[in-house]
Amino acid sequence: MKDGTALQGAPVHAVAEDTLHRVRVEQVRLLCGNLGSSVLPGILVALLVAYALRASAGLWPLLGWAGVVIASKLFDYADARRMLDMEITPANIGQVTRRLVVLHGIDGAAWGLLAPLALDTASPGGSILLIGVLAGVAGNSMSILSPVMPAFVSFCLVELGMLATSAWHTHENALQVLAVAALLYVASLLVQARNSARAARAAIMLRFENNALIERLQRESEKTQQALQQAEQANAAKSRFLAGASHDLRQPIHAQGLFLEVLSNTPLDPMQREVVGRLRSAADNCADMLHTLLDYSRIEAGVVTPQVAPFRVQALLHRISREMAAQAEAKGLVFRTRESQAVASADAGLTELILRNLVSNAIRYTEQGGILMACRHRGSQVWLEVWDTGIGIAPEQQQEIFREFHQLGNPERDHNKGMGLGLAIAEGLAKMQGLQLTVQSLPGRGSVFKLLLPAAVMPQKVPAPAPVALHKAQRDLHGLRILLIEDDQRVRDSMAQLLTQWGCQCVAVEGLDEAQTLAGTQEFDVVISDYRLRAHRNGTEAIAAVRQASQRHVGALLITGDTAPARLREASESGIPMLHKPVAPGQLWEALLRLAPGAQQAQPG
Template sequence: MRNPLRLAEGRTLVEQLRLLLGNVGSSVVPTILVALLLVWVLSNESNATGLRVWAGMVILSKLWCAREARRMLAMEIPPDRARGLVWQQMSLNAVDGAIWGALGWAALGTTTMAGSVLVVAVLAGVAGSSMSSLAPVLPVFIVFGSTELAVLAAKLWTLDDPAYNALGVAGFLYVVTLLGQARNSAKAALAAIKLRFENVELIERLRVETGHAQAAHQQAEQANLAKSKFLAAASHDLRQPIHAQGLFLEVLARSKLTASQYDALANARATWQASAEMLDTLLDFSRIEAGVVEPQMQVFPLQPLLNKIENELAPQADAKGIVYRSRETHVAVRSDPALVALILRNLVSNAIRYTERGGVLVACRERGGRAVIEVWDTGIGIDASQHEDIFREFHQLGNAERDRRKGLGLGLAIAQGLARALGTTLVLASRPGRGSCFRLALPTAQMGVVSSGVEVIPGHSSVFDVRVLVIDDDDAIRAGMRQLLTAWGCECDVADSIEEALALARLRPPGLVISDYRLRELRTGAEAIAALRAEFGLQLPALLITGDTAPQRLREARASGVPLLHKPVSPNQLYHGLVCVLNDVELDSSFAMLEATPDAGLKRA
């Protein structure tokens, strides 16, 4: 702690000075009252004039000190002027202390012993009061107290009376005691001022750091938004040619080909399927981010769904030489079977991908009214420090080279997002080198007469007897749709704009409209369908197809209320979409069947 007898520097001294000056104003009225009271009590014929002069000097001195204090408090005190102002205060208080000490010269020896005791008591009280008000700048109090004591002691010495000498010694001891207390008060004031400055600096640092953190958070949000926009734009632009490619491959498959051409076609379709699956994964993630996944809750038994997943994925385990096993369960749950199937498919696929020895086990336990589905594996395991990171998008373990055969790193992010949409969460337990266990808890329910929701998709044996109007601004997609729909028995008109579609519809009224969502000039397929329905009736069947994965676009498309498919649309999906809209069947319920197939993603609008 800095010695309070030494003046502080800079802003600390300024604050000490302002604290001292702030105490001056409160002592003006008490000083005037005490001075007038002493004149009234102690005055007699021999000392009346002296006491009046003394009282006037005390009042003038105090008023002057108060005026100077108010003036200095009203201005900004520069740190380089603080020392000079301290010396000024020392001078003013030296004069004030001398005037107070002069009370002894005006009253002692001319009044009674009781009056003399009163004089000494008042001077002691003034010294004590000054200690509390002047202690913030200790040298100022020392000057005041020393001057008051010196002037009083000089008078007591001239009286040459043992009693007065004793009063002088007592006064000296009292002032020494006050000096000790003043020193402690000065230390406390100095510490409080420094602490306040430290707090101010801390608050300022926190403000700056908060600003930096907010700026970093804003940058992170902007980067995340830019990432989402990039993924949406890239996904849309990739979906257009892949969607057209799938249409042409389907048309080509219906042609007469040689054996080698069929082999080449099979390879081309496999490549198309792999590309479509990766784009579907991106779409699933975008749909979760957009918040447009709405669970369709129903009661269903778990075992058929577990059997379906085992039939689909067990061949992958067999190919790696590991065991795939699922325990039988008779539990029924209330949830969305399509979303549960997609979560489990992601978990089982991951388990197979990261297991080289041993196997994968899928089991279900009933605990407290909930069915806990567990996916166990004997794979590489996951370190505890990675338990949160693996649920982040594009985070993969052991795939620094980004091998596309190991996926995109979105499976667990999608699974966790879907679990949250179902009102639950995924729980992970894992040990490096020993394997992992993912748990999904679902509410149990009593089975009634319900559909399993995992049926076999019928073949395209029937043809359509309907005129279809296709609206798309991509030439290749229009050509592919015309050929495929014609092969299905449809009469097909194609248009690249809303105006052309209306013109064709007036010539040949359509029985079904299929429109791309994003058209030229920032117009949408929802607008096109609304315009056609305004002219041909609200019951005109319609289907939207989009390659957009931007969250805002997905929400807009969903708000249109028109059934929605996502590019690249497989011929299977398009066929069943047509069946649903032409028969006024809810598209979501039909697509629950498609979502249970290995190559399907989230198809909810």
């Protein structure tokens, strides 16, 4: 049988012609497959009839008739098996059909011979038996031969025609009436055979349609699987590209930030200081974008572990308002918050990051009006809400906005409008904590984002730690002996200059082997290592080698520009404190203060 896929793209008449051919082939095969069930019963019936009518028509003539019927049956069966094994094509389907018509006409004649042989000499009981047998054989042949209607017509007309002719020539009224009845029976059988043929044809067509549907489903499933694999490969390629691009961008921006810090601590005239300030502002904007990518990568990597605890919502709202109100006011927007005494249970730091992303998104997409950040305490629930009077979001876009890199109204990909990761990060952090983040919006009227948290009771007031003063951090780091391992010369030089400016004794090396050699001959208080080193080595291995060479536990700090999820997981599992490039100088100072010998006694106040 031809594959259904071969029909695709063919002309309509060619498809119809091919389908018709396939149906005719299946009808022939159905007939040939049915013949086997009638061979043994036909042989037995022929022998029994010969035995029953032997007294009136003679045993030997009837045995000869039975032999002809049996031979016809066996030949038809053997020929049917041969047809099932052969390939039936459009070129020979007509010949096959004609062969079936002839063979079953002969078979009908073999059965019909019983009527002229025994009807006029049989007793009334014998006549009834003869007529019943021939009528039954004709009825049985309908179920077997009707798939190929011409073959059944040939059998039925020959067999019952011979019966009707023999009955008519007996000149007995009862048998002549029987002849007319035989003709009516032929008509009835033909009608039933036509209906049966239609049903068989419809069943075959339905099977073809089901097979074609299954094939289409299989093809679509294969296409879907291929598309899924391609999407997974594309997503993996995207992640690798982002990780590689992010790492390569972080290196010079990290070095730039450190050089700017060194420069800002030197004598500058007012104009130079203003230029340095502008450069630092541009570098901070780049760093913010890279840290947004980092937040998304950390969520993908699963290295963010929520630390759930009760916290006062007002303190969080106050910090965000104090830091982000200026951005709103710079655009001429009103920024307001509502006081709240609510206490919620969640990770305060991650919840703050969610709200910062929501507020930043509201400011970015609001051109007039204002922003409202509020908290509603309802029973066992706390709702943190960010309202804006911005462009709004169409209903069909209200789920799409949480996809990474999806932005509204930014076809030119203006980086001043962000990267399209803020809401994806917010939703990821919410799901990580089991919190619900929803949005309601009307285009042109604004939006409201709501974060649902469980309410809690504050066990006790924990005083906030005093901020680390910049100048005291410099004084506290004076004389700190630092081994710096960094394979990027720009980063190595900038960090070495900054650490030296802070009063540290810094030795900078390029790789693990040099660091291990120095650690065996000099004492260091802290080792700072980049995570990704040359020759497929990493900072965790370098720090372990330095500690082994020093034969003591040296304070350690990892600095990485990697955002690949696998790398982030590896670095996080090391248990060594880690900073992400570009590192703000204040972050580095605080980290070194915590690692410095006697840091607990030297905390600035």
